[in-house]
Amino acid sequence: METDVAIVGAGAAGIAAARRLRSLGLAHVLLEAGTRVGGRAWTRRLASGRFDAGAAWLHDAERNPLVPLATAAGVALHHAAFHERRLHLGARWATPAELAAFDRAAGRFDATARAACAVRDLPLAEAVAGLDDPFLPTLLYFESCLIAAADPARLSAHDWRDNALLGTNLSPERGVGALLAPLAPRDVVLRAAVTRISGRGPVALETTNGTLRARAAILTVSAGVLQAGAIRFAPALPARWQEALASLPMGLLSKIVLTPRAGAPPPLRAGSVARRRLAPGEPGMFFHIGPLGARHVVGFFGGPVAWEAADPRAAEAFARAEWRRLFGTTADAIFARAAATAWGTDPLFRGAYAYALPGGAAARAVLAEPEAGLILAGEAVRVDGLAGTVGGAWLAGEAAAAHAVRWLRRA
Numbered sequence: 001m002e003t004d005v006a007i008v009g010a011g012a013a014g015i016a017a018a019r020r021l022r023s024l025g026l027a028h029v030l031l032e033a034g035t036r037v038g039g040r041a042w043t044r045r046l047a048s049g050r051f052d053a054g055a056a057w058l059h060d061a062e063r064n065p066l067v068p069l070a071t072a073a074g075v076a077l078h079h080a081a082f083h084e085r086r087l088h089l090g091a092r093w094a095t096p097a098e099l100a101a102f103d104r105a106a107g108r109f110d111a112t113a114r115a116a117c118a119v120r121d122l123p124l125a126e127a128v129a130g131l132d133d134p135f136l137p138t139l140l141y142f143e144s145c146l147i148a149a150a151d152p153a154r155l156s157a158h159d160w161r162d163n164a165l166l167g168t169n170l171s172p173e174r175g176v177g178a179l180l181a182p183l184a185p186r187d188v189v190l191r192a193a194v195t196r197i198s199g200r201g202p203v204a205l206e207t208t209n210g211t212l213r214a215r216a217a218i219l220t221v222s223a224g225v226l227q228a229g230a231i232r233f234a235p236a237l238p239a240r241w242q243e244a245l246a247s248l249p250m251g252l253l254s255k256i257v258l259t260p261r262a263g264a265p266p267p268l269r270a271g272s273v274a275r276r277r278l279a280p281g282e283p284g285m286f287f288h289i290g291p292l293g294a295r296h297v298v299g300f301f302g303g304p305v306a307w308e309a310a311d312p313r314a315a316e317a318f319a320r321a322e323w324r325r326l327f328g329t330t331a332d333a334i335f336a337r338a339a340a341t342a343w344g345t346d347p348l349f350r351g352a353y354a355y356a357l358p359g360g361a362a363a364r365a366v367l368a369e370p371e372a373g374l375i376l377a378g379e380a381v382r383v384d385g386l387a388g389t390v391g392g393a394w395l396a397g398e399a400a401a402a403h404a405v406r407w408l409r410r411a
């Protein structure tokens, strides 16, 4: 089989690239190893309601390319303002004045980190080390482990700053995965894992479903999949890409769904969030009650603790212990079931999204520069902000399609 452009991976980047090529009338084939489209944007339908196992918010709505697409498709977007925000201080919940102090501390955290990294790139933990504030560990865990999915001692402060999510957060009424899936082309080839790519354009792609020849290839698999060597290349990937990939490890953000027993609703109203003040180096869980109108609670945990609790039983024990610390009652009295996501162990992803090591923030731009007709896309490859997000992956997919068009015109 032959085509102009082969696209590997039907997540946000692959779908965006396919749509762009289709609008230009270029022949292309979209190959996906899994049994569904959307990749790390996946809305599951559980008995307790809808659950976004991956992306849940459209960040930076003001410049997120999925916002106009959702509007055009008639999908309602809700502001992600929480009904109630709770912060547990160890023996009691924070008062409104203490919550305001927490917000002021967040402002100081931001200003301190930005000032430190204006001088040089350094680990985010180091950039804010001088901040004398009881909320520092909580803010560091949130900004680094939850938002960037990374250990703050290993996260580039430049990468944190360059990809800060500053704008409005919106949530599509039926979930981010449900927004993305219908945008995928109908002729996507599922269960077609690419195992080997030879050439730099033209290329031959060996898949579990046969061999495909194309004049160019757009590769949207995660940085983790490339690092693991799941796809073999002949010739090998260029040295500059290999070096860049070494600077962009996969971080892990995990979610656990806690489903209440019948007649035992959670103690906070749907749309509320709760977390606790953390001690230095201590991990925690951020609970979101009833997202997408569901009956369940979703707990978020990220960074090193997510890798350590990659086993579902460990994740459940952590979630139940954290719930007890916040709400006093044992979680067993409320929750019948708990089920954690498995992005870290799934060979099609190998993590949640990539982060840059200190000194490595420029690696994304290196990956964004094609090697003849071999083009990388996806969240890790996004430059100019939004890296690590669905919107960033989408923009990287569109940029890759533009590269492919240029290559085809030249070749």
Ligand SMILES: Cc1cc2nc3c(=O)[nH]c(=O)nc-3n(C[C@H](O)[C@H](O)[C@H](O)COP(=O)(O)OP(=O)(O)OC[C@H]3O[C@@H](n4cnc5c(N)ncnc54)[C@H](O)[C@@H]3O)c2cc1C
Residues within 6 Å of the ligand: 008, 009, 010, 011, 012, 013, 014, 031, 032, 033, 034, 037, 038, 039, 040, 041, 053, 054, 055, 056, 057, 058, 059, 192, 193, 194, 195, 220, 221, 222, 225, 230, 231, 253, 254, 255, 341, 343, 347, 348, 349, 351, 352, 353, 377, 378, 379, 380, 388, 389, 390, 391, 393
């Ligand atoms: C828990 C979690 C929460 C998140 N929260 C948010 C959020 O709220 N907002 C936000 O914007 N972003 C969020 N993200 C990040 C966002 O989901 C990703 O950045 C984005 O979806 C990545 O899209 P992509 O196209 O780059 O990659 P992917 O979605 O990973 O797509 C790549 C595709 O390649 C396929 N593939 C892998 N190997 C092969 C192979 N050998 N051959 C063929 N196909 C292959 C995979 O199955 C996958 O479908 C979250 C992610 C996670 C995990």
